[in-house]
Amino acid sequence: MTKETKFYKALRDVFIGAKIEGEGGFINLMRIKAGYYSQIEKLLKEDVNQAVEKYPTFREELFDKLHSFFSRYFTESGSIYFNSTPFHNNIYEKVYTDEKDVILFWKTQMLYYVKTDRIFRSLPIEFPTSAEAAVGKDGLKFYFDASKIETKKANEKRSLIFELGKVCEDETIVFSVQYSERGAKTKQEEILKAIKKKGIAITEEQLERAFRIFEKQSEVDFFINKNARAFLQEQFKLWSYQYFWEGAKEWSAVRVNQLQILKDIAFKIIDFISQFEDELVKIWNKPKFVRKSNYVITLDRIKDEKLIKKILKHKNIKEQIKEWQELGIVDKEFRTNNVLEKDLTGTHLAKKYEHLPIDTKYFKDLEPEILSLFDDLDESLDGWLIKSENYQALNTILPKFKEKVQTIYIDPPFNTGEDFDYVDRFQDSSWLSILNDRLDFAKLLLDKSGNIFLHLDFNADYYGRFLLNNIFGQENFSNEIKWYYTNKIPDTRKKSFTNSFDVILTYAKSYEDKVFNWLFDKREKPIKVSKMKKIDGKKIYLKGEDGRGIYDLRMERTMDNIWQIPLLHAQPEIVDFKTQKPEELIRRIIACSQGVGIRTMVMDFFAGSGTTSAVSHKLGNKWLGVEMGEHFYSVILPRMKKVLAYDKSGISKEVKEYQGGGFFKYYELEQYEEALANCKYKDGDLFNRISEKAYQDYVFLKDEKMLKALEIDYKNKKIKVDLNKLYPDIDMAETLSNLTGKWIKKIEANKVWLEGMDNPIDTKNLDYKLIKPLIWWE
Template identity: 50%
Template sequence: MEAKGEKFYQVLKDLFVGEARIEGRGGYINLLRIKSKYYERVKENIQEEISKVRKKYPEFEEELYDKLYTFFKRYISKSGAILFNETPFHNDVYEKVYTDKRDVMLFWKTKNLYYVKTDRVFKSMPVEFDGLRFFFDASEIEYKKNNEKREIIYEFDKVQNGEIRFKVKYSEKGRKTDTEEILKKLKKTGIRISEEQLKDAFRIFEKQSEIDYFINKNAREFLKEQFKLWLYQYLVDGTEEWSKERVEQLNLLRNIAYKLIDLIAQFEEELVKIWNKPKFVINSNYVITLDRIAKHGERGLEVIRKIFSHPNLQEQIREWKELGIVDDSFRVEEVLEWEKLSEKYQFLPIDTKYFKDLEFEIIGLFDNLDQALDGWLIKSENYQALNTILPKFKGKVRTIYIDPPYNTGSDGFIYLDRFSHSTWLSFMHDRLSLAKSLLSEDGVIFTSIGDLNPQEGESFRLQFLQSMIFPKRFGNLIWKKRGGIGSFSEKNLTENHEYITVFGNEKSFIYENIITEKQRKEYKHKDERGPYKWMDLLGPSQQTKEKRPNLNYGIIIDPNTCNIIGFEYNQNGEKKRELFSGKCTDIEIIYPKGNYTWLISRDVLKKHYEQGLIRVFKEKNGYSVKIKKYLFKPDGTVDGNILKSILTDNGVDVGLNADATRELKDLFYPDDYSALKPKPVSLVRLLIHATTKGDEIVCDFFAGSGTTAHAVMALNKEDNGKRKFVLIEMGDHFYTVIIPRIKKVAYSFNWHRGKPQDSNGIGVFFKYYELEQFEDTLARAVYKDDVMLIRGKSLYEQYIFLRDEKLLKALEIDYENNKVKVDLKKLYEDIDIAETLSNLMGKWIKKIKENEVEFEDGTIINTKDLDYKLIKPLIWW
């Protein structure tokens, strides 16, 4: 009996505490440690319950422990997560494999879980081999906030009693262990050790386990359902007749199990609330090119003068030099020439992080701030970001392009690429479900996915998953990603393509507006409306003079200037002239050649001429009259073809992955960011072009190197569009690649070896910020170390987190004046309350002032004297 009881309490402890005994720091770890303190109280109460059973049925105690152990051990992971851990699928007859609407459903093991991250579990440990003794101190490790990649860093500490001691840390910023420096220090202490022996010691320490962290979306319902089924199966498979005593024993078992489930579920429900809590916006800044400021006339020029006389200007210039935008020959006085912005420097990007005291003045130039922005860059784990911005962007995104981790094990993406199929599906399911809510009714989502060796990859699973989420499937696009050099002997083929799945909402559609390379070359001229070409005004042969006499008239021109000054035409058999542009000495009259006619009538021609759309060109054999034809129609569409599934058949230049790598290399030379596996701008531009007409929002929540923003800017430059981008990325390259890339592209689209080849970029105005993360909230939330019971209710009926402080330290109650003062600096140093409220309330920002934010619907909120009710969802869940 004692052995079975010990086994059960160990399982119970694992369920409550998980790996709480691991060392290091982190929000999740803090909560697990709090749970370990609650566990002692829970154990005490369960022992009391079992003692009551023992008094009535002493012979049932051993079986009771055994059955509780048998049930709960099936649903506990190493991290304390509640899931199908040891449950064989062939026993799960209760799985839903169809619904009334679908005869086949996709089911996977972790479907009802939120996937949080995969992380290692570190404990301080000694290592001995080859007569050498090491000790690795893991107490200072700060665990991952999300699923970002991190390197283990070893820092030599000291040699103590012949033992070589190291401090172990985590780094995501490219920092690596300096083994050469460690060997030098050891040599000074008199210890002789080879580099291979040192690396062997590191490898032994790193063989500690890796854990997937999950949160069960509804642990209470899940465990009770499993217990009912488990008990039912036991009853059905058992004896044919049950005595009254036996039924009562099983009822006691069920009651204890349910009480345990209620306690367990409270912790899981707390995690669900924190995971889905809207997050604070922190560390926000704006980037704006000078032309966007100068457009505001004298007010804008005054702001530019203040920027260029600011004490932090040198920091901004230093950044421009690091970006390669300017060199040592740059002179401040060249920016404003005769009180006018220099064309060469009009696209210099100003980052308000250097000019925080001018930020309100800069953004105050705009009457409708969010509408004026070209984009938002968000540094965050993407589920938390999508969930936070959903109220603001719900139903507003026309195009989503994502390039998620493919789960191949070899991808260099910042997300770990070693998820099992079930974990990967959970990871994708929750993010795609939020993406569906972001999409407009006619929105389209493109998803890049590899296909080689489908038994290991996720292509077919992704398509099944997306068909469950999105009501409309367009099909798959095929992108040739490389020339196919090389081979894989175990697969007998080389993968040189990827799929791009295409799904959407009920009213989704794709424009018939694919521009071919031939069209791009034909429309070689450009004005403020976009690319155009001069097209002959003569009609085709079937439009004859006999059939359309009203289109057969003479165009009177001044031969000296080629200006059109009137018409000559027949009216009732008489020739008449209509002059509308003054008198001139000489005139020439141009009639349609042969049996052709003009394409348009006199009135329309006159109107188009006055608009600058008609020109007369002098040629060797006379004159030609031509009309300006724009590539893009006023609504942003273009005469073209529907998107073909094989992208190379669309008559456009869709680059290979080598082209994408070259694009990054030209921007950031000599730095190499090929590990980010970028996609070529031409590929993403084509997808955006096929689904937008010029003023929509484009989103990418696996932003990688920022190709999607680059593609949006390139397309806006091409057709004078006003598309906006929303990019989400959690890796440190958010600051080292994405933001610098957009700044560089704003100045020039043409870079070579890290240098701009011209200054013909595009004006841009975007905001970038970070979001509070799940681990940040856990680390800051204040939990009590004891359980304070509400009188009249047992432990099992309590909400044990009711009296905990959450993030209420941000509030200060003024009892005398019956007011609550909000001080968010007690939580985070730099909270952008305007953007936080915009996300929370789903309202776009119109104006931001120092102590006030005004939204598009006219709502004005005092951000200095904030009503705590507004931010309650952010600090109390």
């Protein structure tokens, strides 16, 4: 392979990445990039030929050096960052600046972490049984078709399911492969029976072995470079300095011209590569549409008896009752005619049923009527549950919730590879990139008196301290709380002491302005505390007439930063989630960081089992939870419905004010992969005309992107917005609220009033200018 061929192959790799089969927005964009690359390669070859026309002997060296540089940045996912360069041998290193003598550097600091996914390719597999191998016979033959695998939307943990396609004449067993949806599993027994009917002897163990072999394909991290142009240009300057000056004694005019050619060609390539990475950045950071929204409201919040009667007589009430029974809110003897009762004062809700949680997903036709009861809708809500990858959520809701959050508690993956319903096997640098970008948002969301609590263990606590110092400032460090759990079962197989505590790092947005409340523990036995009095500015111990000291008996102890709270083992508050935290832990976090008697907002954007939202609701605070896993629907949402109905477990008995009742909204957000899939890019000519700026011109300017949502009425000179062409289930009111940062005041059928607006927005006849950031970027 010539150096020129090697260079173009490396460039193709760094630009496109390894070949990936399947379906999804990311794969669509890779195909578009491949088409565009073929055109830029033609243009580049013409420019190289013209540039070296006067220096033919420099041609081989030019391609050798171009290959040497660009091959350093190839990754299987097509991401642009360090791959095999000596500049990243040490991921963590000390960097000295004018402002700080030590800062943290990590390999992926300049990247947005998108997800960890496997690069699946269709794969033939063949292996003999032990008996067949002994006599030299052919074994079982499989073919796994990966062409229909839809790539993951985010970093959720999802298993594969295999479906039997056919058995070929040569006895090759063909499978189609998909990611599992809502817990679906491979039907192994049915597959084995079908294969055996074809006369092929196969065991369950052999089938599982074939599945395991296919699943062992490469798993890679997908990133987007935040500024590919600046990154590659900087790297080229570092590399070229070493190349230009090592061993050089003198420079001729010819040599200077040759090196200038190398720089010019390299920068043209960098400009073009960066165009596509910048396009991904724009799609990654565009505000996302709100989808599949519903409300959960208890009957006592509706208050309108006629509307309650409509709900109880609705055709879908049986589905709602079935859900209540599954959640244990009502028993099988429940009857709707007992919900309303009459007495001398008239008809009203029966006390027993006033906190029945109504999910509007069963009553979509009545939802506008329910919402129209509220003249300040968002203020009336207790909370929001958002199903989304959390970077997309934080970026989208920032305008609406900026500086409105008092307390943030997050319990992110600890980088262990275990325990979570999403990928938790990050390289240290990937983990740092994930947390760093999200903590940047957290600071913007916090009120000036707000606090953040970052829950970690020994796997990541020291990294977390570095990140928080960098983002919030070391001067705003408040505490390192140690959650000490005395009921951890020792693992005597290990050659180390059992770890019995986690760390919760606490930082204020502003140490001077932060809210802080002392907490107190009950003592098992009271202690004597000497009474004191200030006299002339001095503290004097008080004494009785007999000359002995006067004491108070104190039953409370002022808490320190060691919090002894047992792990959850068999407590009633346990839900189906491995890393659930005790409600008492979250209660203390909220209690020490909230203004007394003030209803403020608590946020958790690694919501997990929903404990933060549940405790916040019980304590009477507004709350905001973000979670991307499928347990959003199977764990968090059911838990919050039970909290509204009245949940007896956890801290409920200690919080006398909590008696049930409430009103919250839940929805999904459009994800990056979905946005990519909905973006339309032409396969036509790359440039309208070739110019000196061809590599820098914005090549996507004439592409449609998401403009298929617009219809132009040329006759009447109007633009009609039809968002159903993108998604059939958009909540336009919430989308606009997030986009503009204005809270929703009132909703009626096809109309929404936002904060500070006298006139409503007609959501069926939208002004396209309102939604431009959602569908078009340049």
